[in-house]
Structures are given as structure tokens and as C-alpha cells.
Amino acid sequence: MRMALRLFTAVLLFAAISAAAPLRILIITGDSDYPNHDWRATTPFLQNALMASGRFDVRVTEEPRGLTPDALAGYDAVLLNYNGPRWGALAEKAIEGFVRAGKGMVALHGVSYGPLMGMEKGPNGRWARSEKKGAEWPAYKAMLGVDWEPANIGHAARHAFPVKLVDRGHPITRGMEPEFTVNDELYHKMSHRPGIRVLAAAFDNPAKGGTGQDEPIAWTVAFGKGRVFHCTLGHDTSAMYQPEFLTLFLRATEWAATGEVTLGPRAGQTAAPKDAVRVLVVTGGHAYEPSFYTVFEGHKDMVWTHAASQKDAFRPKFLERFDVLVLYDMANDLADVEKKTLEAFVKSGKGVVSLHHAIVDYTEWSWWWQEVVGGKYFVKPLGDHGASQFKDDVPMVVRPAQGMANHAVVRGLGEIVIEDEAYKGMWHSPRIKVLMETDTPLNDRPVVYIGPNEKLRVIYVQLGHGPSAHRHPSYRKLVHNAILWSAGKL
Ligand SMILES: [Zn+2]
Ligand SMILES: [Zn+2]
Missing domain, CATH: 3.40.50.880 (Class I glutamine amidotransferase (GATase) domain)
Structure with missing residues (x-):
């Protein structure tokens, strides 16, 4: 038996x-x-x-x-x-x-x-x-x-x-x-x-x-x-x-x-699987190239939608509807009601991927840049910190930081040779975990990092100004990885 x-x-x-x-x-x-x-x-x-x-x-x-x-x-x-x-x-x-x-x-x-x-x-x-x-x-x-x-x-x-x-x-x-x-x-x-x-x-x-x-x-x-x-x-x-x-x-x-068929009667027609990561991409406050949208295409494990303003993004149902927030917006501050919704989202352990010019986000809200992202771009001098600078079309080599080559977000990427906008003279929290960096003198050393609070799932990717980044296969993989990681899926 x-x-x-x-x-x-x-x-x-x-x-x-x-x-x-x-x-x-x-x-x-x-x-x-x-x-x-x-x-x-x-x-x-x-x-x-x-x-x-x-x-x-x-x-x-x-x-x-x-x-x-x-x-x-x-x-x-x-x-x-x-x-x-x-x-x-x-x-x-x-x-x-x-x-x-x-x-x-x-x-x-x-x-x-x-x-x-x-x-x-x-x-x-x-x-x-x-x-x-x-x-x-x-x-x-x-x-x-x-x-x-x-x-x-x-x-x-x-x-x-x-x-x-x-x-x-x-x-x-x-x-x-x-x-x-x-x-x-x-x-x-x-x-x-x-x-x-x-x-x-x-x-x-x-x-x-x-x-x-x-x-x-x-x-x-x-x-x-x-x-x-x-x-x-x-x-x-x-x-x-x-x-x-x-x-x-x-x-x-x-x-x-x-001689048999196991594929369903709607095979090939299926939308993303039920457990796909639900992503909200927020823009507004800074111009960008339409090639940006293509970064989110071609992935079966995520579905995404777009909010063209912070007001449109941080609505009451925001927390239930999304797993990961991708920020590509630029705004000095948020209304109190939006701050509350966003804070609840971040503290609930959901993912935040901040891209490129979103490092200039919510600079009047110190909790945001000190505790959540761990970086700040100074549009104008503040106290003893001078204004940060940017320069377009800078050839860069961005590589995994010491000991980070096997981190889930950057594994397999190696050194990324890319032409993108450089940022210099930013503030970085001493508590960020740098995943990728560059030696380019026109850029600060950290390029990709995890925010200062280990309990949160926040990641910043500095690259992404225009098509030369958006269409770069390694950039696309990096952003996809960052989204999955921040959703707790990597
Ligand atoms: Zn024919
Ligand atoms: Zn830019």
C-alpha cells in the first residue's frame, strides 16, 4: 500500500x-x-x-x-x-x-x-x-x-x-x-x-x-x-x-x-498576473522626454499607471491601490493632506523609487529628504551649504560600490557606461547605503542608494535625464530591479 x-x-x-x-x-x-x-x-x-x-x-x-x-x-x-x-x-x-x-x-x-x-x-x-x-x-x-x-x-x-x-x-x-x-x-x-x-x-x-x-x-x-x-x-x-x-x-x-492542450482558452491574451507589482509613476513640476514612459514597458511582473501631479497622486485611496511609488516629479512642498497620505504610504513599508530630478522633491519638508530619501539637491544656497550644480550630457561610468556588486538591485549590471546629466554638491545623509557610484569629477560619488531608514524601502537612482538613459538596457534593468526590490520582491 x-x-x-x-x-x-x-x-x-x-x-x-x-x-x-x-x-x-x-x-x-x-x-x-x-x-x-x-x-x-x-x-x-x-x-x-x-x-x-x-x-x-x-x-x-x-x-x-x-x-x-x-x-x-x-x-x-x-x-x-x-x-x-x-x-x-x-x-x-x-x-x-x-x-x-x-x-x-x-x-x-x-x-x-x-x-x-x-x-x-x-x-x-x-x-x-x-x-x-x-x-x-x-x-x-x-x-x-x-x-x-x-x-x-x-x-x-x-x-x-x-x-x-x-x-x-x-x-x-x-x-x-x-x-x-x-x-x-x-x-x-x-x-x-x-x-x-x-x-x-x-x-x-x-x-x-x-x-x-x-x-x-x-x-x-x-x-x-x-x-x-x-x-x-x-x-x-x-x-x-x-x-x-x-x-x-x-x-x-x-x-x-x-497532442494535448494545457494552455487556457484565453492564452496569450492574459493581462499581468494577479501578483504583479502595482506602480504609480508621478510626474509634474519638471519637463521630461516621452522616452521616460518606455522604461516601464515590457515587464510582466509589474503594472503601472501615471499621475501627472502630486495632487492627483496622493489621494486617499493611494495606499490601497499601489505597492510602489516612482517619483519623477519636482516640487518644493506638498499640501498637508498630501503629506499625510504619502507619509502613511512610506511608513507602511511600501516601496519608493525616486528618480533623477525627484531629488529636488519636497525640500521644505525636512523629514522627507533627511529621513526618507537621504539626499538633497540645493536649488539655492542654504546656510553654509552652497547651491548644487548640474551638467547635461556627461559621459559617466557608474559602478557597484565596494562590496555591493551582489546586492539584488545591481547584481549582474556591472559597470554602466552612460551619458547622462551629472549632479554635484548635494547633501547626503551619512546613513544612506550606496549601491552604485561614479568617479566622474562633475558628479557626486553616490549615484544609486538606499535611504537612511533601514525599516523603509526607499531607493534613489540619480540617472534618468533623457533618452540616453531611458533607452539604456542597464538603466531599464536597474529601475526595474529597484521597483521589485522596494516592493519586497527581490
Ligand atoms: Zn499574405
Ligand atoms: Zn535632468
């Missing part, structure tokens, strides 16, 4: 591990006889979509002529996003054998005509059946489940049309909404092979130059022991951007690779 239970647990554990292991996908792309099929744009788009799902590990070949059985052995499925010249007998046999042996293939849009379908361009520039010996690749047509007479190649004028999921009993389509709209080319007049399973179709509107019939849009094909999914959608990234197209594509790729 105990033995059986243990075995059962082991099986479960194994199932959990194998479900989590990413499926290996090879995208076959490259040469196109058809310049409107911009594979240099669509291939990275598809690759990103697959990777972002977390289900796949994706490689790309732009040179399919080199494919061999050994080169394909590690993959679960191939994705064809290609309509160029033939690959040669070795590579074609390798792909054919790969699918036949039980692996998967996903084929999109323009793969259904051209040399791989035994066609060549005639003297009039139109596709025609090639008379050359060996021009036919019969297995290719069998894999795609389609023939397309060269004279029939085409589609109605590109327009937005509804796609109907006509078979929702298949693992790929199960649970998906029955209909969605795309803006794409609606391929028609194809000769489908018997035995294909049509999952999606669309009405080919005669008013747009269509046939007046429902045309198959997506289908599956059994080839040997393998699985093929062919979809005629996918002319360009704009067509592929449709959320339901992405769901269909992701689930079809998983099915082609495994």
Missing part, C-alpha cells in the same frame, strides 16, 4: 515536472519570394508570443537547407513561417521524417504556395506549376492537407472579417469563444485534401471579391504518427496581433508538439 502510494506520488511528481518543461519549437523562416511577407518582422513576433506563454523554448533557423534528422532531433514541433525556394532533398526528407515519426508542424499563411508546392513564377510573373523534374514535393502537400492550383491562388481584398470556430470539440479550440474578428487575407479556392479536420472557417464576402462561400481557415492533418496544424491567417504582425489568433496559434503549437 505504502509502496503503491509512493509510486503514485512519483508519477504525479513526474507529470508535474514534464508539464512544466518547455516544449522545444524550431521556427523555420527566411528567404521569401514575396516581399510583402515580412518574415523579419513576423518571426520575432511569433517567437515572442511563444516564449511569453511560458510553455515553449523557441529557436529559429533562417537557413532550412541545412536541416538534418540530427538537427531536428531535440525539437517537439516546427513552425513554418516561410515561402521561399526549395530546401533540397536532405532537409526535406528530414522534415518529412520528423513529422511522420510523431512530431508536430504548425504552418502559417503563405506556406501554401510557391516552390515548396511545386510552383515557379511564369514569364508573366504569376505562379505556375513547374514542369521541372522533381519540382513536386508530394509529402509537403500531404502534410499541409492542401493543394492550391496556381490559377486559383489569391484572396479577396484584405478586410476585417469574422472567423467562426466551426469545430470546438478539438483540444485546440475547446472552450474558446465561437467567433472572433481578424483583419487579414482570406485565402480561397484552395483544394483541401480529404481527411483534414477543419476547425475554423470564414465567409468569403463576394462584395470584397470573395467566393460567396465559407472558406476553411484552420485545420489539422494527421501525417504518419505526426500532427500538423495549418492556418491561412497571418499575413503580417498587424494580422497576428489579434488576441484570438494568438490563442489559436499558441494552443495549436502545443497540440502539434504533444
Whole structure:
């Protein structure tokens, strides 16, 4: 009994591990006889979509002529996003054998005509059946489940049309909404092979130059022991951007690779996960370049919104709605009611990331710059402290401070070579923990530091004046790290 239970647990554990292991996908792309099929744009788009799902590990070949059985052995499925010249007998046999042996293939849009379908361009520039010996690749047509007479190649004028999921009993389509709209080319007049399973179709509107019939849009094909999914959608990234197209594509790729689908009926459409860090970015009081906004894009683990003034930011619900406050504003002082809200936020242990000119924030509020941030830029002389100075476009090397290279916020960044605005002659609390510093004589030594109160989660990053910083990958990583750290997530 105990033995059986243990075995059962082991099986479960194994199932959990194998479900989590990413499926290996090879995208076959490259040469196109058809310049409107911009594979240099669509291939990275598809690759990103697959990777972002977390289900796949994706490689790309732009040179399919080199494919061999050994080169394909590690993959679960191939994705064809290609309509160029033939690959040669070795590579074609390798792909054919790969699918036949039980692996998967996903084929999109323009793969259904051209040399791989035994066609060549005639003297009039139109596709025609090639008379050359060996021009036919019969297995290719069998894999795609389609023939397309060269004279029939085409589609109605590109327009937005509804796609109907006509078979929702298949693992790929199960649970998906029955209909969605795309803006794409609606391929028609194809000769489908018997035995294909049509999952999606669309009405080919005669008013747009269509046939007046429902045309198959997506289908599956059994080839040997393998699985093929062919979809005629996918002319360009704009067509592929449709959320339901992405769901269909992701689930079809998983099915082609495994014969099963674990991705949900809205895969690829999901917003940020529930535990994403909620960030409020505050500006107001100082001009900035719009490139600043891009610093917060591209992260699945955070969602952000923007307040264009302190008044707009520090409202009563502020504490409940956000985990991290990013300051990129500049104001001498705050109204008492705003101070109260902000103080409660900071003291609750939530995160504060102060960027660049926000070091000139709330300078009339000594608690803020002495206890919270631990630094102050003097706009004018005060007592025996002279005015601080700034200088634009200063080349700097910013490096981890002594002993800090492994701190979570700066780990892996190394030395950042950057051109940015230098600040000099500021006041720094003796209690700050400096994470990054510079030797540039035009700048004070500390550049990135944690505030003086160890109980708070406050960090200041001096860099960030303009696009040269905003677009710097290391700067973007540094700010992202600072946000996660201040949210207690690093
Ligand atoms: Zn097209
Ligand atoms: Zn600046």
C-alpha cells in the first residue's frame, strides 16, 4: 500500500515536472519570394508570443537547407513561417521524417504556395506549376492537407472579417469563444485534401471579391504518427496581433508538439498576473522626454499607471491601490493632506523609487529628504551649504560600490557606461547605503542608494535625464530591479 502510494506520488511528481518543461519549437523562416511577407518582422513576433506563454523554448533557423534528422532531433514541433525556394532533398526528407515519426508542424499563411508546392513564377510573373523534374514535393502537400492550383491562388481584398470556430470539440479550440474578428487575407479556392479536420472557417464576402462561400481557415492533418496544424491567417504582425489568433496559434503549437492542450482558452491574451507589482509613476513640476514612459514597458511582473501631479497622486485611496511609488516629479512642498497620505504610504513599508530630478522633491519638508530619501539637491544656497550644480550630457561610468556588486538591485549590471546629466554638491545623509557610484569629477560619488531608514524601502537612482538613459538596457534593468526590490520582491 505504502509502496503503491509512493509510486503514485512519483508519477504525479513526474507529470508535474514534464508539464512544466518547455516544449522545444524550431521556427523555420527566411528567404521569401514575396516581399510583402515580412518574415523579419513576423518571426520575432511569433517567437515572442511563444516564449511569453511560458510553455515553449523557441529557436529559429533562417537557413532550412541545412536541416538534418540530427538537427531536428531535440525539437517537439516546427513552425513554418516561410515561402521561399526549395530546401533540397536532405532537409526535406528530414522534415518529412520528423513529422511522420510523431512530431508536430504548425504552418502559417503563405506556406501554401510557391516552390515548396511545386510552383515557379511564369514569364508573366504569376505562379505556375513547374514542369521541372522533381519540382513536386508530394509529402509537403500531404502534410499541409492542401493543394492550391496556381490559377486559383489569391484572396479577396484584405478586410476585417469574422472567423467562426466551426469545430470546438478539438483540444485546440475547446472552450474558446465561437467567433472572433481578424483583419487579414482570406485565402480561397484552395483544394483541401480529404481527411483534414477543419476547425475554423470564414465567409468569403463576394462584395470584397470573395467566393460567396465559407472558406476553411484552420485545420489539422494527421501525417504518419505526426500532427500538423495549418492556418491561412497571418499575413503580417498587424494580422497576428489579434488576441484570438494568438490563442489559436499558441494552443495549436502545443497540440502539434504533444497532442494535448494545457494552455487556457484565453492564452496569450492574459493581462499581468494577479501578483504583479502595482506602480504609480508621478510626474509634474519638471519637463521630461516621452522616452521616460518606455522604461516601464515590457515587464510582466509589474503594472503601472501615471499621475501627472502630486495632487492627483496622493489621494486617499493611494495606499490601497499601489505597492510602489516612482517619483519623477519636482516640487518644493506638498499640501498637508498630501503629506499625510504619502507619509502613511512610506511608513507602511511600501516601496519608493525616486528618480533623477525627484531629488529636488519636497525640500521644505525636512523629514522627507533627511529621513526618507537621504539626499538633497540645493536649488539655492542654504546656510553654509552652497547651491548644487548640474551638467547635461556627461559621459559617466557608474559602478557597484565596494562590496555591493551582489546586492539584488545591481547584481549582474556591472559597470554602466552612460551619458547622462551629472549632479554635484548635494547633501547626503551619512546613513544612506550606496549601491552604485561614479568617479566622474562633475558628479557626486553616490549615484544609486538606499535611504537612511533601514525599516523603509526607499531607493534613489540619480540617472534618468533623457533618452540616453531611458533607452539604456542597464538603466531599464536597474529601475526595474529597484521597483521589485522596494516592493519586497527581490
Ligand atoms: Zn499574405
Ligand atoms: Zn535632468
